[in-house]
Amino acid sequence: MKAKAWITAFRLRTLPLALASIGMGSFLAASEGNFQAGIFLFCALTTILLQILSNLANDYGDTINGADSEDRKGPQRMVQTGQITLAAMRKAMAIFIVLTLASGIYLLYLAFGIEWEAFLFFFGLGLLSILAALAYTAGRKPYGYMGLGDISVLIFFGLVGVLGSYYLYAQQLKLYLLLPAMSCGLFSVAVLNVNNIRDIDSDKKAGKYSIPVRVGREKAVIYHWFLILTGIVAAVVYTILNFETYWQLLFLLVTPLLIKNGLAVASKKESHELDPFLKQMAISTLLFVCLFGIGLLI
Template sequence: MPTLKDWVEAARPRTLPLALASIGMGAFLAASVEQFRWEVLVLTVLTTIFLQVLSNFANDYGDSIHGADSNDREGPQRAVQSGAISPAAMRRAMSLFALLSFVSGVTLLLISIQWNIQVLVVFLGLGLLAIAAAITYTSGKKPYGYAGLGDISVLIFFGLVGVLGSFYLHTAFFDPLTILPALSCGLLSVAVLNVNNIRDIKTDALAGKKSIPVRLGRSRAVIYHWLLLSVGITCSVVFVLLSYNTAYQWIFLLSVPLLIKNGIAVQTKKQAVELDPYLKQLALSTLIYVLTFGIGHLL
């Protein structure tokens, strides 16, 4: 019988700051044009948490079923792999959080968009895609994470959809310039996934999980990591240059040393146990980047 601790560990709370970063960015951008809505923020936070927990449960289940979370895995042990939670119980939990995500998302749309049918259909479709992406990353007959497509999915949902979607739900309009901070969030989120995949490169290769690091090899995956970090920050620099008002907008540069520290760690630390803490470090650094970016645009 799984304990509450088992479920909390399977939910992976340390991934939540990264999930909340993109909707936080959207909310800050909306506030900078005086269109912020508290009820939208609360519901986007709730929906995002449900989706992230769903994704983590599905990842735990799928990797255990497909062999990536074997006894040879060097990262933290997973709930289904260890036997703490049975596959059947995890499937039920996945169904529950898929339902919670859907109900919360529909409530969000009805409050923010109301009965604008065309926009409602678009966002409902995006929401269903997000639920499907969370489940099929490592679950199902052909999980796209095993084909190395996880990076693209993260860029889309943790970047473009998360930031642009939440900005629209606050403001009811689309600003093309916000694509740049959306890309920043997305690329830094992909970098977090890349740290995870570099850590698990050996066991993923054995399980047939063709992540980007498995395809590139470790040395090229490190170069890819530096590109993700540098291009992510460059997008924000370009955004500030194009929308410059005050020097406060550059406050986000205070987060750059944290990103550099992560890049150095990924490059130099070869053991999984040494690299694992830098998953949390980069997720928190991304959240700090969003907070400093947002505060700088409100001052």
């Protein structure tokens, strides 16, 4: 029973979304002949560990701040239900901080060796990522409760995830890579937006002022369409700027899934009806990245 509780707390269904950004960075690097298997493996491992840490911190933080009350419509957290104690969760968070740092340090060694300037810069980014994971719902002033979760997801699941992983391979950056990075970031924010629309009533009671709580459901749906459509447009513009073959448009095959998600968010009013579309948006994002990458490599 305890093992099942921990697996639930890890929230494994969030991992495909976490891998999307480093997948995009890896595909972009591979299209230029800069892919390295070791870097990819430890980049993926570090990302998975960081995402699990974020999920544990979210379980812990939402419980102590009251967001995971009996009013919550989404899947309940393990601390809130009493299946994992606060002390055990704090210990698990400490373990995953250590594991994330260990994996991340070895990743940076693989990428940069003893080139200390780049090593220390990315180590600083890693520490910021860990702090962002912890401070989202935990701590005295969790920024997720102030409506800043969206910008954090855009930065870490988009810009830092894509551009950072690309740099580990290529050790250079190009301005137009901001476009696929923005696509990943915007689709990731859309996943969070589905979650926040689903939880709008319980979040309001708990004092968690997400974007949907602040602007209301109707405007949150408009915002959702903006995220989806802008993400598609950014990918199309990148492809036009770097066009070589029509295979590069392969990612457009995921458009019907993204449109389906937008229509569901607009039409389904009950929280339990929205929950499957959180997972659907996350999988659609990963599929978008895979098709985008395959189009670059063919």
